[in-house]
Amino acid sequence: MQTVTVNLGERSYPIELGEGILSRVGEIMKARGINGRVGIVSNPPVAELYGDRVRESLEAAGYDTATVLIPEGEAHKNTASLGLIYDALVEHRFDRSATLIALGGGVIGDVTGFAAATFLRGIGYVQLPTTLLAQVDASVGGKTAVNHEHGKNLIGAFHQPRLVVIDLDTLRTLPRREYAAGMAEVIKYGIIEDAAFFVFLEQEMDALLRIDANAVEHAVATSCRIKARVVEQDERETDRRAILNFGHTIGHALEAFTGYERFLHGEAVAVGMIQAAALSAGQGLCSAAELRRIEALVRRADLPWRIPDDIALEDLIAGMALDKKSHAGKIKFVLCEGIGGTRFQWFSPEEIVRELASGL
Numbered sequence: 001m002q003t004v005t006v007n008l009g010e011r012s013y014p015i016e017l018g019e020g021i022l023s024r025v026g027e028i029m030k031a032r033g034i035n036g037r038v039g040i041v042s043n044p045p046v047a048e049l050y051g052d053r054v055r056e057s058l059e060a061a062g063y064d065t066a067t068v069l070i071p072e073g074e075a076h077k078n079t080a081s082l083g084l085i086y087d088a089l090v091e092h093r094f095d096r097s098a099t100l101i102a103l104g105g106g107v108i109g110d111v112t113g114f115a116a117a118t119f120l121r122g123i124g125y126v127q128l129p130t131t132l133l134a135q136v137d138a139s140v141g142g143k144t145a146v147n148h149e150h151g152k153n154l155i156g157a158f159h160q161p162r163l164v165v166i167d168l169d170t171l172r173t174l175p176r177r178e179y180a181a182g183m184a185e186v187i188k189y190g191i192i193e194d195a196a197f198f199v200f201l202e203q204e205m206d207a208l209l210r211i212d213a214n215a216v217e218h219a220v221a222t223s224c225r226i227k228a229r230v231v232e233q234d235e236r237e238t239d240r241r242a243i244l245n246f247g248h249t250i251g252h253a254l255e256a257f258t259g260y261e262r263f264l265h266g267e268a269v270a271v272g273m274i275q276a277a278a279l280s281a282g283q284g285l286c287s288a289a290e291l292r293r294i295e296a297l298v299r300r301a302d303l304p305w306r307i308p309d310d311i312a313l314e315d316l317i318a319g320m321a322l323d324k325k326s327h328a329g330k331i332k333f334v335l336c337e338g339i340g341g342t343r344f345q346w347f348s349p350e351e352i353v354r355e356l357a358s359g360l
């Protein structure tokens, strides 16, 4: 087991990471000084796999627990699911000393975190992420949200968890496609912050794809460490934290354009990262060889890597100027400076189409 700390003054918390540690979550929470009743939030398939293990560990440590299940899937990351959680908390007379536990992927983590941010004006919560994407990204950094029918994550809050417990064994039951999608975010950390980590991923991608324990532990711990350092520098994304959006601008556009049905988030980010690297190469910020290495690694991770032929770049980019992060018709793009660095640059949608079309 190893610990990565997110240093945010009084909101600091540890990320405990290892194999099989879900069955120790009760003692880990006790050691962290978490008392009071515990509400476990999950969805039916994840609860079926891991619910008993978590509940038994909590009860063995003396916690009084209640479980709330919300339906599976991004379509249920909404206020109706929040309502289910609030109803259960009220029914079980939870008070401000209570703690919520998010047992599942990023959807469960985001909804549970927002419920914790708002119930009784804020109670504590613990993340038990069970997807690779949630382990390396969604469970760390305190962004919580639910979707509105007119947009993703439109209703949310910054609310840091009190503890994150990552059981790497849970990745063994994750569908391959979900695992690969999480790997896109792992690759992202290498590109934006850590050239040596990128080389590690190049060398160990086969081991990572067969879920080799040592390789996975190093990849997840390093990813969490990089995300923690960025969040520490800019918790509320006034500036630097936006580097974590590398590949996400075109990725989001691809997800939205295809109705959130054709691509998983990480898959769309994989395509977006290659486009962002191409844009960076066009600006002279990264070499053709570095662009090729990024593309090769994404492809080796079993991820999609280019915009499908049936989608015109113009159509894809058109919605971007309307994006909530655009300003005066321009979009703040995260570019990579070689492998291991970033820079922000503003582009209009037309400039993006022109730059990418000329380089492809």
Ligand code: NAD
Pocket: 043, 045, 046, 049, 072, 073, 074, 077, 104, 105, 106, 107, 108, 110, 130, 131, 132, 133, 134, 137, 138, 139, 140, 141, 142, 143, 144, 153, 170, 171, 172, 173, 174, 175, 178, 265
């Ligand atoms: P997800 O939560 O939908 O989980 C993917 C699927 O895997 C689900 O069907 C789930 O039931 C299943 N599953 C989860 N763990 C499993 C396991 N161990 N074994 C078998 N099946 C398992 O998807 P995700 O990719 O984890 O998260 C995506 C969400 O995370 C999006 O809503 C996104 O907005 C959010 N997100 C948030 C942040 C943040 O900073 N808060 C960052 C990135 C993404």
Ligand code: GLY
Pocket: 137, 140, 141, 143, 237, 241, 244, 245
């Ligand atoms: N997923 C980007 C962030 O947490 O800021």
